[in-house]
Amino acid sequence: MKTIQIFDPALCCSTGVCGTEVGQALVTAAADLDWARQQGLPVERFNLAQQPLAFADNAVVRGFLERSGQDALPLVLVDGEVALAGRYPSRTELARWAGLPTLQPRGEGSTCCGGCC
Amino acid sequence: MRFLDQPPRFLFFTGKGGVGKTSLACAGAVRLADAGRRVLLVSTDPASNVGQVFGQEIGNALVPIAAVPGLTALEIDPEAAAGAYRERIVGPVRGVLPDDVVRGIEEQLSGACTTEIAAFDEFTGLLTDQALLADFEHIVFDTAPTGHTIRLLQLPGAWSGFLESSDNGASCLGPLAGLDKQRRKYRAAVDALADPARTRLVLVARAQASTLREVARTHEELAALGLGRQYLVVNGVLPDTEAGADPLAAAIAAREADALAALPAALAALPCDRVALKPYNLVGLPSLRALLAGESGEAAPPAPAPAAADGLPRLAALVDDIAAAGHGLVMLMGKGGVGKTTLAAAVAVEFARRGLAVHLTTSDPAAHLAETLEGSLDALTVSRIDPHAETERYRAEVLATRGGDLDEQGRALLEEDLRSPCTEEIAVFQAFSRIIREAGRSFVVMDTAPTGHTLLLLDAAGAYHREMVRHMDKSGVAHYTTPMMQLRDPARTRVLIVTLAETTPVLEAARLQHDLRRAGIEPWAWIINNSLAAAQPASPLLARRAAAELAQIDTVRREHARRLALVPLQAVEPVGVDRLAALAAD
Numbered sequence: 001m002k003t004i005q006i007f008d009p010a011l012c013c014s015t016g017v018c019g020t021e022v023g024q025a026l027v028t029a030a031a032d033l034d035w036a037r038q039q040g041l042p043v044e045r046f047n048l049a050q051q052p053l054a055f056a057d058n059a060v061v062r063g064f065l066e067r068s069g070q071d072a073l074p075l076v077l078v079d080g081e082v083a084l085a086g087r088y089p090s091r092t093e094l095a096r097w098a099g100l101p102t103l104q105p106r107g108e109g110s111t112c113c114g115g116c117c
Numbered sequence: 118m119r120f121l122d123q124p125p126r127f128l129f130f131t132g133k134g135g136v137g138k139t140s141l142a143c144a145g146a147v148r149l150a151d152a153g154r155r156v157l158l159v160s161t162d163p164a165s166n167v168g169q170v171f172g173q174e175i176g177n178a179l180v181p182i183a184a185v186p187g188l189t190a191l192e193i194d195p196e197a198a199a200g201a202y203r204e205r206i207v208g209p210v211r212g213v214l215p216d217d218v219v220r221g222i223e224e225q226l227s228g229a230c231t232t233e234i235a236a237f238d239e240f241t242g243l244l245t246d247q248a249l250l251a252d253f254e255h256i257v258f259d260t261a262p263t264g265h266t267i268r269l270l271q272l273p274g275a276w277s278g279f280l281e282s283s284d285n286g287a288s289c290l291g292p293l294a295g296l297d298k299q300r301r302k303y304r305a306a307v308d309a310l311a312d313p314a315r316t317r318l319v320l321v322a323r324a325q326a327s328t329l330r331e332v333a334r335t336h337e338e339l340a341a342l343g344l345g346r347q348y349l350v351v352n353g354v355l356p357d358t359e360a361g362a363d364p365l366a367a368a369i370a371a372r373e374a375d376a377l378a379a380l381p382a383a384l385a386a387l388p389c390d391r392v393a394l395k396p397y398n399l400v401g402l403p404s405l406r407a408l409l410a411g412e413s414g415e416a417a418p419p420a421p422a423p424a425a426a427d428g429l430p431r432l433a434a435l436v437d438d439i440a441a442a443g444h445g446l447v448m449l450m451g452k453g454g455v456g457k458t459t460l461a462a463a464v465a466v467e468f469a470r471r472g473l474a475v476h477l478t479t480s481d482p483a484a485h486l487a488e489t490l491e492g493s494l495d496a497l498t499v500s501r502i503d504p505h506a507e508t509e510r511y512r513a514e515v516l517a518t519r520g521g522d523l524d525e526q527g528r529a530l531l532e533e534d535l536r537s538p539c540t541e542e543i544a545v546f547q548a549f550s551r552i553i554r555e556a557g558r559s560f561v562v563m564d565t566a567p568t569g570h571t572l573l574l575l576d577a578a579g580a581y582h583r584e585m586v587r588h589m590d591k592s593g594v595a596h597y598t599t600p601m602m603q604l605r606d607p608a609r610t611r612v613l614i615v616t617l618a619e620t621t622p623v624l625e626a627a628r629l630q631h632d633l634r635r636a637g638i639e640p641w642a643w644i645i646n647n648s649l650a651a652a653q654p655a656s657p658l659l660a661r662r663a664a665a666e667l668a669q670i671d672t673v674r675r676e677h678a679r680r681l682a683l684v685p686l687q688a689v690e691p692v693g694v695d696r697l698a699a700l701a702a703d
Contacts, residue, residue, distance in 0.1 A: 010225040030527070048218070049225040050206060056213040070218045 002079050002097055003042045006033065006088070007061050009073040010049035029074075029088035036091075041098040048073065118409050119388040120319045120348040121145055126254070127244065127309065129261035131335060132321035134452055134621040136328065137352040138162070140399040141321055141392070142259035143170050144408040149255055150188035151406075157253040158182075158190045159243060161236055161260045165192045166620065170400055184402055189253070195236035196628075202235045203227070227635075237262050237270075241306040261318060262310070264338035269533050270307050271342070311343030318347045320387070324354050324373035327454055333381035349389040351377065356393050356658070363655035368688035396661035398620075429651060429670065429683045432460070432701045435642050436467050438680075439611055443473070446556035446603065449564045449644075450633075451615035452625050456646040457481075457564035459691055459700070460615055460684065462490060465562040466694055467701035469497035474559035478552050480504050480545055481564060493694045502548045504541050511535075511544035553603060556610070604638050611641040616673070618645050618666035627677050643678035645670060651685035 006029075033043050046054040048070060055061045060082060064075050068085070076084035078097045083089075095101070120128075128145065130138040139162050146158040157179070160167045167190055168175040171182050175192045182188040203226040211219055240262060243249060249256075309315050318339060322332040336347055354377075360370035377391075392408065399405055439447060447464060449457040458481035465477035476498045477490065490499050512535045516528075534540075555561050604610050612633060616626035630640050645651075649663035650670060674681050684700055691697050 010222050049222050052206060052210040052214060052219075052222055055218075056210040062214065065218055066215055069215070070221055 001040065001042060002099070003044070004036070004083075004089075004094070004097060005077040005080075006043065006045045007055060007058075007073060007075040007077070008045055008047045009070055010047070025088055032088070032091050032094060036094040036098065039095075039098060039100055041094065041100075118145075118148070118350075118390050120317070120350055120390055121148055121409075122388075124149065124255055125313070125315050125317050125346070126250070126256065127316045128255065128257045128319060129310075129316065130257075130259050130319045130321055131261035131339075132332060133328070133454060134625050135617060135619050136321045136323050137392075138321050139165065139167065139259045140170075140405070140408065141319070141350060141352060142257050143167060143399070144405045145319075146188055146190075146255075146257040147185055147402065147405050148409055149257070150182075150185050154187060154254045155252065156188050157243075157249070157256045158188060159193060159256060159258045160190070161193045161195055161239070161258065162621070165194070166400070167192055167259075170405065172401065193236070193239045195232050195239070198239050199226075199232040199235040202231065202238075233263060233266055236260075237266050237306075241302055244306040244309045245302050261339075264335070264342055265533075265536055267307060267310065267339075267342050267344075268536070270303050313344075313346035316344065316346065318344050320347055320349045320384075322349065322351050324351050324376045325454070326376045326379065329376060329381055329384065331453065333383045336383050336387070347387055349384055349387040350392060351389065352392045353394045354391050359656045359658045362657065363659075365652055365654045365686065365688045366656035366659055369659075369686075372690070394658065394662070396658045398665055430681055431651075432463065432644065432682045432684055433467075435613070435644070435680060435682045436464055436701050439464070440468060440471060440473060442608075444556060444559050445561075445608075446553050446610040447560065447562045447613065448604075448610065449562075449613045449615050450629060450640075452622065452629075455615045455617055455622060456684075457615050459697070460613070460644060460646060461562050461564040463691065463697045463700035464613075465497060465560070466490065466494065466697045468560050468562070469494040470698055472496055474498075476500065476552070476555055476559060476561045478502060478549070478561065478563040489693050490697075500552070502545055504545050507544040507548050508541045511540065511547070556603070605636075607639060607641065610638075612638060614640045614643045614678075615646055616643065618648050618650065618669040618673075620669065623669050623673055623677075626673075630677060640679075642680035642682065643673055644682045644684060645673060646684045647686040648683045649686055651683040652687075653685075 033045065036043050048055060055065060058077075060077065060080065061075060064072070064082070064085070072086055074085070074088060075082065076089055083097065084093065089097075128142075130142045130145075132138050139160060142158060142160070146156045150156045158167065160175075165175075171184060171190065173180070173183060175190050177192060177194070177197070179189050179191050182190055203223060206226065207219060207222055210222075240258070243256060320332045320336055322328045332349070336349075340347065355366065355370050355373055357370065359366045361367065395404070395408065397404060399408060439445070447461075449461045449464075451457050458479050461479060462477060465475045468475040474496050478500050480502045490497060512532075515535060516531065549563065552563070553561055604612075614626050614630055616622045626643070633640055648666060648670075649659055650666040652663070654660055654663060670681075670683070687696075687700075689696065691700055
C-alpha cells in the first residue's frame with residue numbers, strides 16, 4: 001500500500017475555522033482524507049504551524065518550500081515523491097494512488113473507452 | 118468571608134482585569150495559611166505582583182513565603198508559557214526553513230488561542246500532580262480557565278481529532294496538538310474542575326452594572342459546564358462613611374448602591390461577600406490581612422495634598438488635533454469596561470458640534486447610549502453593530518456552507534470552534550470593514566471589541582492584505598485599498614487606546630499597543646478614563662486613591678503614550694449630547 005503524506009500550510013484559528021473565511025477546501029479535504037483512511041490507505045498530515053520539523057527533515061519538502069514558498073502549500077507526496085501541489089487531492093486521485101477501484105465521476109467519463117483517453 | 122468558608126481543594130478566582138482577583142487570591146491564601154493550612158498560591162497574572170506583595174522574588178517555581186508559614190507561591194506567566202510553546206515548535210527549524218516561513222509559523226502561534234491553551238496546560242499539571250496534592254491542602258489560583266477552553270476539552274471529537282492524530286486541520290485546539298501531554302491528564306483536570314467537592318469558583322466583580330452583567334454571563338457559562346459551586350465577591354465598594362465627604366463620592370456611592378440593588382438574578386442566589394475600597398494599594402502582609410478583616414489596616418496617614426493633576430492634558434486637546442484633518446477614521450481600543458463607547462460618543466459629538474460630518478459606530482451591547490444620540494445633531498449619524506447578531510449570522514453561514522459534509526463529531530467541533538473569542542471579533546470586523554471606507558470623506562468614530570481578540574482580527578486582516586497585494590502584482594491594478602492599509606496609514610486612521618490609571622489595565626493596554634505595532638499600526642494617543650486624579654475629589658479615601666494614580670499616569674506618559682489625555686471620573690454617568698460634549702470640551 002502506498003503512503004500518502006500531506007504537508008499543510010500553517011493552520012490555526014486564523015486560517016482554519018476562525019479565519020476571515022473558513023476554507024471549504026480544508027473541510028472537504030478533512031472528509032476526503034478520512035474516507036481514504038477508512039479505505040485502509042495510510043494518510044499522514046503535517047501542519048506547518050505545529051510540526052515544522054517534519055517539513056525541515058524532508059529534503060523534497062524543504063526544497064519545495066525554498067523554491068515556491070509557503071503560499072504554494074499544500075504539498076502531497078506519494079511514497080515520498082511529489083504527486084500534487086497547491087491543492088488537496090480529490091477522492092478520485094486518492095483512489096488512483098491507492099490502486100482502489102476507480103470512482104466514476106457522475107455524469108461524465110462513462111462514455112469513454114476506459115484507458116485510451 | 119463566605120468564600121473562604123470550608124474551602125475545597127481548589128479555589129479559582131475569575132473576573133476581568135483590574136477587579137482585584139490577585140489581591141483577593143493573595144489575601145485568601147494568607148488567611149487559610151494563618152489558619153494552619155498548607156496552601157499553594159498560583160498566580161497566572163502576566164503582571165503578577167505577588168512577589169512584590171510578599172516582598173520576595175517568586176517566579177516559575179514553588180517558593181515558600183518566608184513571612185507566612187504554610188504558604189508557598191508560584192507565578193506562571195501565560196505569555197511566557199505560550200512563548201515557550203512557540204519556541205519548542207519554531208526553534209528547531211529556525212535557519213533550516215526559509216525565514217518568511219518561520220515568521221509565518223510564529224504569527225500563527227501568536228493568537229489568543231495559543232495563550233489560553235498554554236495557560237490551561239499549566240493548570241493541568243497542577244490539578245493532577247499527585248505529589249503536589251499530597252503537599253498542599255489548598256491550591257488557590259488567581260484566574261480560571263474559560264468556558265470555551267473547557268467545552269472544547271470535553272468534546273470527544275476534539276480529542277480524537279487533535280490530541281491523538283492531530284490531523285483534522287483547523288481548530289482552536291490546534292495549539293494543544295503540539296503539547297506532549299496525555300489525554301488522560303486533560304480529562305482528569307476537567308473532571309477536577311467540574312467536581313464541586315474539589316473546586317470552588319470565586320467570581321470577582323466591582324459594583325458596576327456592566328461588570329456585574331458580564332460576571333453573570335461567566336457564572337451561567339461555567340455553571341452549565343458543571344462548575345456549580347460559585348461564590349461572588351464584590352470588591353472595592355466605596356464605604357458609606359465616605360459618601361458625605363464630597364459630591365463625587367456621594368454620586369459613586371449612589372451608583373454602586375443602585376448596581377448592587379439591581380444585581381442580576383443569576384448572581385443574587387450566590388453566597389456573596391463585599392470588600393470595601395481601600396485607600397492604598399495592597400502591598401505587604403498587614404494590608405493583605407486587613408483586606409478581608411474589614412479594618413482599615415494601617416493608621417490613616419494625613420490626607421495628601423490634592424493630586425497634582427492640573428498640568429495633565431484633557432481630551433479637548435486631542436480632539437482639536439484630530440478635527441484639523443477634516444476627515445478620517447478614529448478607533449477607540451481597549452479592554453471591556455474602560456469606557457470606549459462613552460469616549461467614542463464624546464469625540465463624535467464634539468466633531469458634530471463643530472459642524473464636521475461624523476458617523477459614530479458602536480458595538481456596545483448596551484445600546485442606550487447610541488440611541489440617546491440618534492437624530493440629536495445634524496452632522497451626526499449613529500449606527501450600531503450588534504456583535505451577537507453578527508456572530509450568529511457568521512456562525513450560521515459557516516455551518517451551512519462548510520459543515521455540510523461533516524459527521525456529528527466533526528460538526529460539534531466546528532460549532533465549538535465557532536464559539537471561540539476570535540469568531541466574534543472576525544464577524545464584527547467584517548461589519549466594520551464595510552463602514553470604514555466612509556472615512557475618506559468624513560469622520561468615522563468607532564469603539565471596538567475587547568483587546569484579547571483584536572490581535573487575531575488584525576492578523577486576519579494582515580493575511581487579507583498580503584493576499585490583495587499578491588493579486589495586484591499579477592493584474593497590475595494598484596489602486597485597491599484594503600482595510601489593513603487604511604488602518605496602518607496614520608493620515609487616515611487614528612487609534613486611541615483607552616485605559617484606567619491602575620496597574621493591570623495599564624499593562625493590558627500596553628500589551629494591546631504591542632500587538633498593534635506588531636501588525637504595523639502605531640497608536641496615535643492614549644486616554645486615561647475615569648481618572649480620580651483628574652477629578653480631584655475631596656473625600657480623603659478617594660483623594661488617596663487619586664494620589665495612587667499618579668504613578669500609573671507617569672508610567673503611561675513616560676513609557677507608552679505619544680500623546681496622552683486624561684478624562685476625570687464623572688459624578689453623573691455621561692449620557693446625552695450635553696454631558697458627552699462636556700467630556701471633550703475644554
